[in-house]
Amino acid sequence: MRNKKKYILFLAIVLIAFMACNSESNNQVVQNNIDTVDLENNFEQATKIFYNLPSPPDVADLLLANSSVEFNLETLNKVGNIDLYESSAKQALNLGIYSTDFSFASLSGQDQIAINYLANSKKLAKKLGIVGVLGQDTIQWLARNFENKDSLMGIITLVYRRSEAYFNDNGKGDLALLMAIGGWTEGLFIATQLAEKMEFSVDIMDKIAEQRLSMDIILQIIESNLKEPNIIIYRDGFKKLNEKYLTYNKMLSDDLKDGGEISELTIAEFRSLAELVQGLRNQFTN
Amino acid sequence: MKKLLIVFIISLSLGIFTSVKAQCVDFAEKIGLTLLNTEVYQHDGYLNSIVLESGEHIDVVKPFFKGRKYRIVVIADSKTFEYVNFKVINSNKIVIYNNKADAYTSIWEFIPQESENLIISVKVPDAKIGMSRACVAIITGVDSDY
Numbered sequence: 081m082r083n084k085k086k087y088i089l090f091l092a093i094v095l096i097a098f099m100a101c102n103s104e105s106n107n108q109v110v111q112n113n114i115d116t117v118d119l120e121n122n123f124e125q126a127t128k129i130f131y132n133l134p135s136p137p138d139v140a141d142l143l144l145a146n147s148s149v150e151f152n153l154e155t156l157n158k159v160g161n162i163d164l165y166e167s168s169a170k171q172a173l174n175l176g177i178y179s180t181d182f183s184f185a186s187l188s189g190q191d192q193i194a195i196n197y198l199a200n201s202k203k204l205a206k207k208l209g210i211v212g213v214l215g216q217d218t219i220q221w222l223a224r225n226f227e228n229k230d231s232l233m234g235i236i237t238l239v240y241r242r243s244e245a246y247f248n249d250n251g252k253g254d255l256a257l258l259m260a261i262g263g264w265t266e267g268l269f270i271a272t273q274l275a276e277k278m279e280f281s282v283d284i285m286d287k288i289a290e291q292r293l294s295m296d297i298i299l300q301i302i303e304s305n306l307k308e309p310n311i312i313i314y315r316d317g318f319k320k321l322n323e324k325y326l327t328y329n330k331m332l333s334d335d336l337k338d339g340g341e342i343s344e345l346t347i348a349e350f351r352s353l354a355e356l357v358q359g360l361r362n363q364f365t366n
Numbered sequence: 367m368k369k370l371l372i373v374f375i376i377s378l379s380l381g382i383f384t385s386v387k388a389q390c391v392d393f394a395e396k397i398g399l400t401l402l403n404t405e406v407y408q409h410d411g412y413l414n415s416i417v418l419e420s421g422e423h424i425d426v427v428k429p430f431f432k433g434r435k436y437r438i439v440v441i442a443d444s445k446t447f448e449y450v451n452f453k454v455i456n457s458n459k460i461v462i463y464n465n466k467a468d469a470y471t472s473i474w475e476f477i478p479q480e481s482e483n484l485i486i487s488v489k490v491p492d493a494k495i496g497m498s499r500a501c502v503a504i505i506t507g508v509d510s511d512y
């Protein structure tokens with residue numbers, strides 16, 4: 081009898097423990113389900129929204145990592161073009177562009193070329209009033225330590241970080257955004273050129289498709305800066321690029337379903353997207 | 367004389383304001399990048415630093431790519447706030463992380479299963495008495511060897 085009571089008690093404890101666990105995990109599920117945010121309201125009430133596009137070293141790493149293709153230096157913006165950039169908007173755009181060129185060149189082992197791009201980034205930063213972003217000693221140090229790619233990426237991240245902070249803290253948020261947009265567009269432009277050389281491998285085509293996420297952010301930046309003439313002029317170009325991106329991504333996804341190959345139609349769509357990217361990039365660099 | 371005084375006061379205010387902003391950037395670089403551990407995590411180049419008053423919140427919108435290992439660091443320099451709450455929200459408005467569940471930790475590491483734009487929403491709590499200010503920074507990095 082006593083054993084029977086103990087047995088029932090044991091069963092009851094196990095059952096309660098089981099129910100408690102079950103109820104806890106149910107609560108967890110329910111909590112996960114209901115833990116949502118009214119984004120529109122959230123954005124409206126935010127003191128500030130920071131838009132973080134992939135920075136030059138990040139975009140180079142995202143698009144070039146594990147790629148063994150030989151790099152075509154002709155793709156990069158010409159170092160001598162720096163004298164063309166007289167307005168602060170063009171200088172900011174090309175600060176981003178040259179920073180991306182530096183990142184691609186250094187990742188590709190083109191050391192001397194990379195130093196030239198770094199020097200250009202420094203010159204533009206100085207023209208924009210950003211002082212002390214990179215000392216001459218740092219550039220000399222770089223020349224001696226070029227084999228250390230992590231340090232190189234650290235240096236260009238430093239240039240980007242100081243410039244970004246300077247713009248934002250001195251009421252020049254539009255220039256920070258232009259620098260980010262220029263840097264990202266240059267990365268995408270280089271990647272589209274590489275894709276041709278890589279015979280439209282799934283890897284590079286997929287990486288380019290993923291970058292549509294940044295398109296969403298650029299469109300948000302433009303829509304929230306409608307009063308900034310330096311930004312609004314690129315609205316139509318990016319809208320067209322976004323539409324093309326949507327079609328390209330859909331076609332690529334359909335092609336690759338069930339291990340399929342990339343079709344000629346998708347390649348044609350990709351080329352059309354690449355032309356739009358080139359158009360925007362030319363607007364920035366010329 | 368009165369005009370001179372006004373100019374002086376405005377200049378002083380602007381100077382103090384700029385100095386506060388500069389201090390905020392310094393704080394973000396010194397403390398934020400140390401917590402990020404830049405030897406492992408490559409900083410993405412954004413400090414996202416700002417001086418916030420109690421009850422205010424900011425959002426960071428950023429793409430995260432699948433299979434990469436990220437570290438997010440959220441810091442505040444004020445001793446008047448016991449904690450800073452941050453949530454990571456996906457495009458379906460679902461909160462995928464809330465540091466409240468981890469005793470308001472400053473650091474979160476994760477590997478996204480999908481590439482998507484995420485929102486890091488940071489809020490400083492309401493002050494118990496009066497108004498308080500704090501420099502807040504949101505810093506992200508990716509483990510380049512992962």
